[in-house]
Amino acid sequence: MADEEKNEKQEEQAPEETPAEEPEAEETQAEETPAEEPQAEETPAEEAPEAESAPEEPAAEEEAEAEADEAEAEAEAGAGPDEFEGLDWKTRRRVERSRRPAEPRPQQSPEERAAARGDSRKKAAVGRSAYRAKRRTKSEAGTGTPPAERRSAGRKTRQGRVVSSKPDKTITVAIEIARRHPQYEKIVRRSRTLHAHDARNEAGEGDLVRIIETRPLSRTKRWRLVEILEKAK
Numbered sequence: 001m002a003d004e005e006k007n008e009k010q011e012e013q014a015p016e017e018t019p020a021e022e023p024e025a026e027e028t029q030a031e032e033t034p035a036e037e038p039q040a041e042e043t044p045a046e047e048a049p050e051a052e053s054a055p056e057e058p059a060a061e062e063e064a065e066a067e068a069d070e071a072e073a074e075a076e077a078g079a080g081p082d083e084f085e086g087l088d089w090k091t092r093r094r095v096e097r098s099r100r101p102a103e104p105r106p107q108q109s110p111e112e113r114a115a116a117r118g119d120s121r122k123k124a125a126v127g128r129s130a131y132r133a134k135r136r137t138k139s140e141a142g143t144g145t146p147p148a149e150r151r152s153a154g155r156k157t158r159q160g161r162v163v164s165s166k167p168d169k170t171i172t173v174a175i176e177i178a179r180r181h182p183q184y185e186k187i188v189r190r191s192r193t194l195h196a197h198d199a200r201n202e203a204g205e206g207d208l209v210r211i212i213e214t215r216p217l218s219r220t221k222r223w224r225l226v227e228i229l230e231k232a233k
Contacts, residue, residue, distance in 0.1 A: 165205055174191055195222075198225045
């Protein structure tokens with residue numbers, strides 16, 4: 001009888017324990033499910049900024065492309081005005097040409113390069129001659145500078161008698177100077193001889209001539225015959 005009572009007690013205790021265990025399982029499931037739900041809610045929150053940042057990427061790409069285009073335009077246009085400050089036009093043109101992209105050309109032999117250089121020089125010479133001819137036809141023929149009148153540049157002139165005409169193209173002229181003495185008031189006569197240049201040997205001894213000073217023509221000649229005032233009788 002004691003064994004049967006023990007079995008009944010065990011059967012009564014077993015159904016009582018099972019319901020106690022089930023709520024624990026339900027509680028664990030309930031605790032797990034709300035923890036998972038916020039994760040599901042967080043994922044859209046995290047995805048939202050990504051979706052918002054997605055349209056910003058094309059804008060950044062457009063800005064980068066615009067900057068690249070500006071850099072290319074600057075390279076094509078050349079350097080800015082500040083870089084060329086203080087340079088002459090020849091140096092500026094050389095720098096601009098050096099920055100332009102060069103087109104590849106076929107490789108040539110030295111003979112071909114020399115022939116091409118000669119052709120280019122001939123073309124340039126033809127162009128220059130045509131330009132100069134055109135300029136000559138455009139400009140009217142000038143009358144030129146009128147000849148200057150032959151005048152004495154304040155040179156001294158003297159009048160005297162020829163005392164010798166033996167040397168070739170040279171005459172000796174005696175000049176008499178009569179002046180009143182400043183203290184004694186007496187007329188004082190002085191004479192001196194000058195060598196003058198006579199290119200045509202026109203003057204003879206005894207002729208009254210007029211001479212004018214000129215540049216040094218020889219060791220003693222500093223005068224030149226201007227005209228013969230009176231021939232000797």
